[in-house]
Amino acid sequence: MNINKLVRPELVVMKSYIPIEPVEILEQRVRGKVVKLDGNENPYGCSPRVYQALADYSYYHIYPDPGQRKLKEALEKYTGIARQHIVCGSGSDELIDLVLRLVLEPGDKIVNCSPTFGMYPFSAEICGGMIIDVPRKDEDFALDIMGIKGALDGKTKVIFIASPNNPTGNVIEEQELMELVDTGRIVVIDEAYFEFHGVTAASLVPAHRNLIVLRTFSKWAGLAGFRIGYGVFPVEIADYMMKIKQPYNVNIAAEVAVLASLGDIDYLRGTVQKITTERERLFTKLKELGWLKPYPSEANFILCAMLQRNAEEIWRQLRQRGIFIRYFDTPRLKDYLRISVGKPEDNDALIKALKEIC
Numbered sequence: 001m002n003i004n005k006l007v008r009p010e011l012v013v014m015k016s017y018i019p020i021e022p023v024e025i026l027e028q029r030v031r032g033k034v035v036k037l038d039g040n041e042n043p044y045g046c047s048p049r050v051y052q053a054l055a056d057y058s059y060y061h062i063y064p065d066p067g068q069r070k071l072k073e074a075l076e077k078y079t080g081i082a083r084q085h086i087v088c089g090s091g092s093d094e095l096i097d098l099v100l101r102l103v104l105e106p107g108d109k110i111v112n113c114s115p116t117f118g119m120y121p122f123s124a125e126i127c128g129g130m131i132i133d134v135p136r137k138d139e140d141f142a143l144d145i146m147g148i149k150g151a152l153d154g155k156t157k158v159i160f161i162a163s164p165n166n167p168t169g170n171v172i173e174e175q176e177l178m179e180l181v182d183t184g185r186i187v188v189i190d191e192a193y194f195e196f197h198g199v200t201a202a203s204l205v206p207a208h209r210n211l212i213v214l215r216t217f218s219k220w221a222g223l224a225g226f227r228i229g230y231g232v233f234p235v236e237i238a239d240y241m242m243k244i245k246q247p248y249n250v251n252i253a254a255e256v257a258v259l260a261s262l263g264d265i266d267y268l269r270g271t272v273q274k275i276t277t278e279r280e281r282l283f284t285k286l287k288e289l290g291w292l293k294p295y296p297s298e299a300n301f302i303l304c305a306m307l308q309r310n311a312e313e314i315w316r317q318l319r320q321r322g323i324f325i326r327y328f329d330t331p332r333l334k335d336y337l338r339i340s341v342g343k344p345e346d347n348d349a350l351i352k353a354l355k356e357i358c
């Protein structure tokens with residue numbers, strides 16, 4: 001029996017998503033502690049109240065609420081947007097997938113503005129969609145709004161914009177956003193890094209039938225392992241999302257963790273502040289090296305272009321020292337590194353190693 005003949009042909013040839021490796025595996029590999037600056041995670045972890053809330057909770061044997069009532073209530077307070085606009089997912093990754101499953105028929109298209117987060121083309125391909133790439137501009141990775149508008153046709157359903165964008169760290173302006181909304185396509189603004197920037201499009205959602213804002217607890221709240229994100233949707237789309245999601249898509253531990261986190265906002269804002277302060281210090285240190293160009297970032301990572309250096313080689317040498325970052329070697333991002341902002345001691349270790357290597 002040839003299983004490949006049973007699998008959808010486009011999935012047989014599709015490239016796999018390359019995820020980052022878990023910390024335990026990295027530690028085994030280097031036989032010691034690692035400095036993990038490759039996943040844009042929060043080095044300070046989650047609120048201490050999360051541990052207490054998880055220990056105190058006693059209904060793990062009961063399914064979570066498919067209606068997500070407590071979560072929506074807490075998120076209404078946090079976002080200032082009425083709860084009927086809010087839907088939670090198992091990470092914002094799940095919400096990206098659900099939006100596409102809701103609207104894409106095979107052969108429909110999405111607009112992807114590379115370089116950007118890999119999950120948009122990945123999920124679109126799984127849905128049988130086609131990816132129309134409208135690359136960001138050369139100098140500063142600004143969006144090519146004219147290019148996006150010119151690329152639309154009757155099959156284009158969704159435009160994805162990450163703001164701040166991963167891995168470039170820059171943001172969309174409100175006027176650009178409105179131009180995209182006026183195209184009538186579904187515009188998804190992925191604000192996974194919102195808390196490090198502080199400007200949001202969420203308040204625009206209730207007035208527009210085709211604007212979606214996605215957020216996550218993975219970055220600012222230190223809950224990446226729990227897999228929980230949420231979106232602010234126009235009510236019509238929110239209703240469809242609730243209709244097609246798996247009933248128990250958000251697990252109860254994630255729910256407990258989020259409720260505890262939203263009850264400890266000041267603590268979390270404190271860690272976000274530490275990270276953004278550290279981001280600026282790291283930026284200066286990287287610039288001082290003289291052989292790479294860091295790009296200003298509104299998120300918790302910094303993209304760097306190598307100046308006559310090989311990014312893969314630097315990445316490899318850092319790995320040997322137990323320091324893990326991301327490198328890119330695509331046509332658009334040739335010889336680039338992305339460094340997540342760590343604690344001051346992690347960033348110092350990185351800078352010291354970079355000085356030794358070059």
Ligand SMILES: Cc1ncc(COP(=O)(O)O)c(C=O)c1O
Binds near residue numbers: 039040091190215
């Ligand atoms: C732009 C962007 N959106 C979404 C995600 C995924 O978030 P989550 O952990 O909620 O699935 C990431 C993770 O790196 C990201 O960079």
